[in-house]
Amino acid sequence: MQRSRHLGSWGTPANTGSVVAGGEYAFASPAGEFIRVKPCHGASLVLEAARARLKNRGQKLLANLVINYDADEFADRQNPTAGDAIHIRVFAMLREFDPAAAALDATRFQIDSGATEAHVAKWSATDGPGPGLPHQQSLERLICAAVLEAYPSRGIPVDAWLKSRPEPPAAHPKEHLFSFLAGWYADAGSYEGLIERLWADAVVSTAILRRLDASGVLAVAKRIAT
Numbered sequence: 223m224q225r226s227r228h229l230g231s232w233g234t235p236a237n238t239g240s241v242v243a244g245g246e247y248a249f250a251s252p253a254g255e256f257i258r259v260k261p262c263h264g265a266s267l268v269l270e271a272a273r274a275r276l277k278n279r280g281q282k283l284l285a286n287l288v289i290n291y292d293a294d295e296f297a298d299r300q301n302p303t304a305g306d307a308i309h310i311r312v313f314a315m316l317r318e319f320d321p322a323a324a325a326l327d328a329t330r331f332q333i334d335s336g337a338t339e340a341h342v343a344k345w346s347a348t349d350g351p352g353p354g355l356p357h358q359q360s361l362e363r364l365i366c367a368a369v370l371e372a373y374p375s376r377g378i379p380v381d382a383w384l385k386s387r388p389e390p391p392a393a394h395p396k397e398h399l400f401s402f403l404a405g406w407y408a409d410a411g412s413y414e415g416l417i418e419r420l421w422a423d424a425v426v427s428t429a430i431l432r433r434l435d436a437s438g439v440l441a442v443a444k445r446i447a448t
Contacts, residue, residue, distance in 0.1 A: 242258065245261055246258055246259060246260050246261070247259040251446065251447040251448070252447050252448070253447060253448050255285070255446070255447070257446065257447075265291060265292070268289060268291055269289075269311060269312070269315055272287060272289055272312075272315065272340075273315060273318075275287060276315075276316075276319050276338075277319075279334075279338055284338050285337075285338065285339070285446075286338070286339050286340075286341065286445075286446040287338065287339070287340045287341070288340075288341045288343060288442055288446060289308070289312055289340065289341070289342050289343070290343045290344070290345070290439070290442075291308060291342075291343075291344055291345070292344070292345050292358070292359065292360040292361060292395075295346075295358075295359050296357050296358060296359070308342060308344070309328055309329065309342050312331065312340060312342050313325055313331055316331055316333050316340055319333055320333035320334055322335075326339075328342075329341060329342040329343065329438060329442075330342075341442045341445070341446070343437075343438060343439045343442040344359075344437065344438075344439075345359065345360055345361035345363075345364055345437065345439065346359040346360075346363070346364065346437045347359070347363050347364040347367040347368075347433045347436075347437070348433075348436060349363075349367040349370075349433075352370070352377060353377035353378045353380065353381035353382075354366060354369075354370050354376060354377025354378070354380040354381050354398060354401075354402075355367060355370065355377070355398065356393075356394075356395035356397075356398045356399075357393065358393075358395050360395040361395075362395040362396050362398060362399040363395055363398075364430065364433050364434070364437070365399055365417075365420065365430060366398050366399055366402065367429070367433060368420070368426050368427075368429035368430040368432075368433060369402055369420065369426055369429075371425075371426075371429040372423065372425040372426045372429055373406075376402065376405070376406065379405065380398060380401045380402060380405065383401060383405075384397060384398070384401060399413075399416075400413075402416075403416045407419050407420075
């Protein structure tokens with residue numbers, strides 16, 4: 223699959239007329255379309271950011287709006303509604319801007335007679351519970367599952383270290399992924415460096431892509447890239 227090209231994380235990428243700042247990222251799709259990635263730093267801020275962009279669509283064309291989030295349900299589906307409610311909230315939000323908003327399927331919507339499409343994509347992995355895997359569905363769980371497919375012997379040491387900590391904080395999906403970073407990729411220097419290293423590992427990146435495909439995220443990425 224041809225990847226989108228990174229344009230930068232600050233400034234005005236050439237020939238786009240769009241300013242990229244404040245922790246945002248800019249990419250050019252294989253078809254040459256401008257793609258802005260905006261981290262929202264908290265689930266409660268995602269729809270707020272989406273509303274702000276939708277309000278501005280009359281001044282700046284918005285062909286696709288992707289709302290990408292951690293599913294938040296547990297791997298054993300003990301709380302299945304945690305990952306499902308976002309679809310309802312997104313559709314309700316879109317109807318605020320266009321009462322004729324239409325649901326094309328459970329994760330794809332359109333407003334303004336199809337001029338703008340909204341896509342809901344959630345990070346999740348179908349892998350069962352196991353050592354080295356976060357219990358909560360998230361991007362971190364998907365990546366950890368891919369690493370463990372490639373290097374299954376790493377799960378038990380990560381799990382043992384996390385359990386050995388005195389007075390540990392509340393469990394969080396990032397603690398597993400950062401344990402892989404510290405244990406095997408410390409020279410990468412950062413989360414971003416870790417992701418670059420994993421993408422460069424053909425076995426791990428293939429496992430990641432397979433899970434992205436199963437979660438539906440890859441289909442959304444392909445749709446907006448063409």
